[in-house]
Amino acid sequence: MAELNELSEKIAAIKQEVQRELEKLSNSKGVYEYKKNILDGKNGLIGSLMKEMGKIPNEHKAEYGKKVNELKQWAQNHFEELDARFKEEELRRRYESEKIDVTMPAEKRQQGNLHPVTQVRNQLTDIFASMGFDIYEGTEIETDYYNFTALNTPQDHPARDMQDTFYLSPEFLLRTQTSAGQIHVMEEQKPPIKVVSPGKVFRSDDDATHSPMFTQMEGLVVDKGITLCDLKGMLDEFVQKIFGKGTTTRLRPSYFPFTEPSVEVDVSCFQCKGKGCKLCKGTGWIEVLGAGVVNNKVLEGCGIDTKEYSGFAFGIGIERVAMLKYGINNIKQLFESDLRVLKQIDD
């Protein structure tokens, strides 16, 4: 019994000692060190108690062990409580020390972007690709035949005056219209044909509102039973996708040698919704593209039987769309690679 009484006194002394020591500690590292020392099996104040077990008579061993474990548990609880308090405090200080001014400028990797013309061109080709159109890019240098003659614009045709052409030789020229691609496509493949043909075109025009080079996209559909209504249907779909829901089209008569009938296509002004504003010059409509039913002479010239097939074609100026969409006021700025311009448009 003496051993157990002695143990009780020892435990009471240890508890006092531990409480005293713990009050001196100021951080979780100290708690950890103290804990390690006191529980150490060889020399630790608590740890060494277990060493005494051998000296305890068998009948008291259980009781002894229980008391020592209770003490151990008591100490553990104290350590954990104190440790938790210290850790909380330490974390708080760490957070405080890492305080930043969140309004300082961001650090980011500057991304570039595609040219506004490429952006619009991609939007257009995406729309048409989703409608089942292939994308055909013809050559910038064309022959007079493909650019004019095959498009029902023979040598003496007054429509040639509509376009000032850059010639490279009597036969070769810089294409004035992506329509030139139509003929290549129709020569190379048989209907059904659904193709859009984007690319650079050239006209001998150089003033405030004209650039000698600009970008067009031609579209062509040739299949059985294609009508003017199909052209209208497709254009309605397309203008909503590019200019926004609710945009409508208006067709009015026009003239292109390679379509008959030919139409000029206006879209309802997407800025004022047709009420009339500066953009649409108060008319509620903006002229965006030319179109029509493919002229039989053009189809026949490509060996397509007009008794069986018909088609429609349309041509749109990509810079014009880009300028309308983004409010760019000078077409020439698009070709100067001025980074202040290029950085602005990322659609």
Add this chain to the structure above:
Amino acid sequence: MLAPLSWLKDYVDIDVTPKELEEKLFSCGFEVEELIQVGKDISNVVVGLVEECEPIPDTHLSLCRVNAGEHGTFQICCGADNVCAGKKFPLALIGATVYATAKDHVTIEGVMEIKQGKLRGYDSFGMLCSGTELGLNEDLYPGAGYNGLLVLPEDAPVGADVKPILGMDDWIFDIAITANRPDCQSIYGIAREVAAVLGKELKPLDLSYTQTKKTKDGFTVTVDATDLCPRYIAHYVHDVEIKESPAWMRRRLALVGCSGISNVVDITNYIMKELGQPMHAFDYNYLEGNAIHVRRANNGEKITTLDEKEFELTDANLVICDGVKPVALAGIMGGLNSEILDTTTEVMFESAKFARDNIRKSSRALGQSSDASAMYSKGVYEYTTELAMRRALHLIEELGCGKVSSTHVEVSTGNSIEPKEMKVSVARVNGVLGIKVPDEDIVRILSNLNMNPVINGDELTLQIPAYREDMDSYPDVAEEVIRMYGYEHVVPTFMPTAQVTMGGLNLRQKSELKIKKALCGAGAYEGIHYSFFSPSDLDLLRFPQEAEERNAIKLMNPINVDLSLMRTTLAPQMIAAMARNQKRNVLTGRIFELGNIFIPKSLPLTEYPQEKPTISMGVFGEEESFFTLKGLVETVADALDVTFTYEAAQRTFLHPYQTAEVLCDGEVIGYLGKVSYEVANELDMRVASYVAELDLTKLSKYYGKSQKFEPLPRFAEEKRDFAFVMDKDITCAQVENGIKEACDYVTSVQLFDVYEGVQLGIGKKSMAFSVVFTPQEEEFTSEAVDGFVDSILNNLSKTYGISLRM
């Protein structure tokens, strides 16, 4: 084309407002570019009768009492010299608007509002006006050119608005005529469309005249070049009295931009405007040989036109000759030698059809043009040749300026000017449109267009007037129907009969887009430059005379020399773009362009040249270097999943020691380097700039390269770092290769440090590399790795004299 409403009303009873007519014309294919209201700036000007007029002493002014009828009677101070009691003048009431003129009383300086004023102490309650102040001139209203008050007719009602009296209540339609409708480049042609769109009758032209018995015996017309002149009509007019044409004709000509010259000349201009048929009048007294001869000019033959310009001709030009010499440049301008003068007493009128292409080419080649040549270039139909002559002869008689003889000679190739029958299927017409236009509407529309339609079952029979040469098959009929029926009837459908097709970008398009997007991701902005450049660009880049870049395709008709060659390299424009940004104070940036260069297979071109997609890249600024540009070049390699290697190289426009050729699989595909100081100075470049160019044609074979999954290494990789000492001239690539060729297990060699310092010795440098060894069959033992290291060190030592740095 200008069409005054009052002139159109001669031929159609127009019962809609000018605005409504504009909309109708627009809907049927005639865009009114401008609707001009004559006298729109003038308001509140009425007929004023000067009842009293007393000079104000010691001034040039007169004090008048002017009766303005219902508006009252006003005291007006007037400085004009022709003011006098008993006459009627335009009176601008207080609040009226008229044109303000400069001190010369002729130059218009804007619009002014009339206010109550005081001159030399006398109140003035309005202003008496000159013709100029009302925007008139002598052609628009006789007397309006006088530098003083405009005198109004005695019967003008006092107090009435002056506008109807002075012909200022008119409207002018400036109409855009599409190239397929040259028949509409005249008042009568437009009137025909107006009648059709309004469903009104088109009134006939007055073509009546009486021929005298007189003839010009023996007069002949010969046409040699019938291909260039399919119809020529000449008519002889005698007892001609040249004088001013009447006010109504001069006013009309003035409204459409022609000034009055003399009655005979004005008639030819009037006919051209009214019927779209250019005419010419020769003074018969100056025609030799009693003959007209239409032929190609002889090479070197000369003519002086009415405007006193002399031209040397070739056989590409068509001339009208008398029995001896050229007297007119056909379809372009008459000759000075046979011009109508005040003394003219006999006239030979010409009305002819000339081939439009020939007139256009001659006009361009000679640099001589006129309203007539412009009209011929667009197309004049034979139909109007005869009509115009008769109308002109009618006017000769109406104006009393001569007598119409019986000498009328017509030479033609026999083309019919009668309507042509055309039969089309109604179903096909509707088939083009995709809607069913009711038969009665088709008939109504085509009747209004004078085509006399008859429908019998599916067969539509038309009589196409000769002036509608554009009508040739059912789609043309469909267009006529729909433009009058209204495009709003076209209902949207989505190709219900068409086959489903797959669409999308092809491999090249996808790959190019991938490259572009990768470059954007690396901070570069896409630029687009013209496909043509300047010969001076080639000089700037110092390409030697024999350089391929100089073998460029020339434009025959460039806008200017700076845009005169098809580009053979993208570098000059990229360098210029960087210089331009720097000039505009943008001092750092990355730009790329993907565009074609043009390589001729032969010059001059006899076959399509090669259009080679090429990519150029430019970086400039403090934080950019050869290696940042190289990073951009590598971005392209990464996008295509290929490996580029680099070799030091030279370009005439790049830094001699900061230039490399880019190779892929041993083939040179481009270059990169720093823009040379010579080029940079010439362009005033302010910061270091670098340019690269890669040939995408050569890279296209790697497009869509199939990506293969490499299994992850099964065994732990070993990494070793080395610092080597070597001669300065040894390149990174040499060391890398030396390491790789010494050991097959090396999977990565990365340079991480370069050092030069005196302790290494003169002409030496140190380079430090991380080398990774990847085991394949089994884990490496440390002895094995030591063995690899030894063979690497041996190889480097043997090949390049490289040693480990101690």
